[in-house]
Amino acid sequence: MRDTSLLQLALGLTPPWSVSRADFDAEAHRLDIRIDFAPGSRFACPVCGAADCPAHDTQRKTWRHLNFFQHQAYLTARVPRIRCEACGIKTVGVPWARPGSGFTLLFEALVMTMLSAMPVAAVARIVGEHDTRLWRVLHHYVDQARARIDASDATRIAIDETAARRGHDYITLFADIDQARVLFATEGRDAGTVADFADDLAMHGGDPAAVEEVCIDMSPAFIKGVAETLPNAAVTFDKFHAVKIVNDAVDRVRRGEQKHQNVLKGTRYLWLRNPANLSDRQRATLESLPTRHLKTARAYQIRLAFQDLYQQPSAEAAAGYLKKWYFWATHSRLEPVIGAARTVKRHWDGILRWFDSKIANGLIEGINSLVQAAKSKARGYRSIRNLKAMVYLLAGKLDLELPA
Numbered sequence: 001m002r003d004t005s006l007l008q009l010a011l012g013l014t015p016p017w018s019v020s021r022a023d024f025d026a027e028a029h030r031l032d033i034r035i036d037f038a039p040g041s042r043f044a045c046p047v048c049g050a051a052d053c054p055a056h057d058t059q060r061k062t063w064r065h066l067n068f069f070q071h072q073a074y075l076t077a078r079v080p081r082i083r084c085e086a087c088g089i090k091t092v093g094v095p096w097a098r099p100g101s102g103f104t105l106l107f108e109a110l111v112m113t114m115l116s117a118m119p120v121a122a123v124a125r126i127v128g129e130h131d132t133r134l135w136r137v138l139h140h141y142v143d144q145a146r147a148r149i150d151a152s153d154a155t156r157i158a159i160d161e162t163a164a165r166r167g168h169d170y171i172t173l174f175a176d177i178d179q180a181r182v183l184f185a186t187e188g189r190d191a192g193t194v195a196d197f198a199d200d201l202a203m204h205g206g207d208p209a210a211v212e213e214v215c216i217d218m219s220p221a222f223i224k225g226v227a228e229t230l231p232n233a234a235v236t237f238d239k240f241h242a243v244k245i246v247n248d249a250v251d252r253v254r255r256g257e258q259k260h261q262n263v264l265k266g267t268r269y270l271w272l273r274n275p276a277n278l279s280d281r282q283r284a285t286l287e288s289l290p291t292r293h294l295k296t297a298r299a300y301q302i303r304l305a306f307q308d309l310y311q312q313p314s315a316e317a318a319a320g321y322l323k324k325w326y327f328w329a330t331h332s333r334l335e336p337v338i339g340a341a342r343t344v345k346r347h348w349d350g351i352l353r354w355f356d357s358k359i360a361n362g363l364i365e366g367i368n369s370l371v372q373a374a375k376s377k378a379r380g381y382r383s384i385r386n387l388k389a390m391v392y393l394l395a396g397k398l399d400l401e402l403p404a
């Protein structure tokens with residue numbers, strides 16, 4: 001068997017395509033495979049499908065292929081342009097690559113598999129290609145796969161923002177809670193992001209009016225966006241965000257008090273944690289403090305009591321409990337705690353909605369960790385568009401339909 005025949009079999013080429021020669025350069029670690037078509041071959045028109053179009057001329061193209069052992073391999077072919085009676089002069093497609101790509105389908109499949117498992121920069125280093133070329137491949141497959149997604153059964157949506165690029169930019173994520181997948185990611189965190197999601201949902205077979213439940217933080221932008229574009233959605237305020245508001249109040253009380261209470265120095269994290277999560281040493285420190293006299297300790301008790309809201313057995317019990325808590329918090333004479341209580345009051349129904357919906361952004365904790373992974377994999381990602389594509393790749397449960 002001649003080496004060209006072996007390569008032809010390995011490449012799976014079928015007529016009219018065949019390997020015409022192969023050049024191996026050991027010093028350059030490079031294998032060049034030349035592919036050609038039989039003279040007089042006829043091709044189908046790539047536009048209308050008309051068969052038996054004669055070649056008009058050819059253009060030489062080269063594609064990076066899977067490595068040949070440790071050596072880079074390239075395919076080069078004269079690609080015919082045909083003359084179609086109806087369509088004019090058109091370049092025919094080749095079976096080993098998609099139009100416009102400098103990589104073969106198999107090389108792209110390898111790249112995509114690597115991109116879902118390791119940082120882009122690492123893939124670029126391993127395959128010896130500039131990362132911008134890899135991002136282009138990623139966008140192609142992610143865009144194609146996203147165009148195919150079916151969001152027709154999306155009824156419970158978690159909305160959350162995440163900082164991109166050291167907190168200068170934000171992207172907002174819309175996740176289908178039941179499918180545990182990111183449906184939509186978009187730049188910004190204003191009310192318009194929700195409208196963009198509603199449009200995108202409709203484009204994928206979903207219905208904004210069919211969304212029954214959303215979970216959001218208390219940002220006025222999300223509240224407004226949901227009211228305007230998801231008309232039938234009941235809002236649940238994410239319980240982790242709600243607890244955080246009260247927790248932040250405790251921290252502000254501590255900061256104010258620490259100025260004249262030396263015993264509070266270095267205790268910040270004691271008050272931010274739950275008792276069960278303290279180390280033995282932290283617990284000992286907490287017990288040694290004159291808590292009876294500390295405003296911070298009072299604020300801390302109010303925060304723990306707020307968390308206990310979520311242990312209430314029913315929506316009715318919770319409503320009564322929250323009323324009592326509100327009375328206690330607003331009579332605490334602790335300004336930050338009173339402020340937090342007023343915020344709770346303004347979001348009353350959405351906080352209590354949890355007892356019916358039982359949804360929280362924590363439900364998509366798995367997604368959050370994938371988004372964090374996307375950020376680190378996309379490090380140096382150059383653009384928000386790249387970051388979004390990486391989020392879809394890792395957290396979108398896409399079917400990439402990679403060539404095999």
Ligand SMILES: [Zn+2]
Pocket residue numbers: 045046047048049050084085086087088
């Ligand atoms: Zn045609």
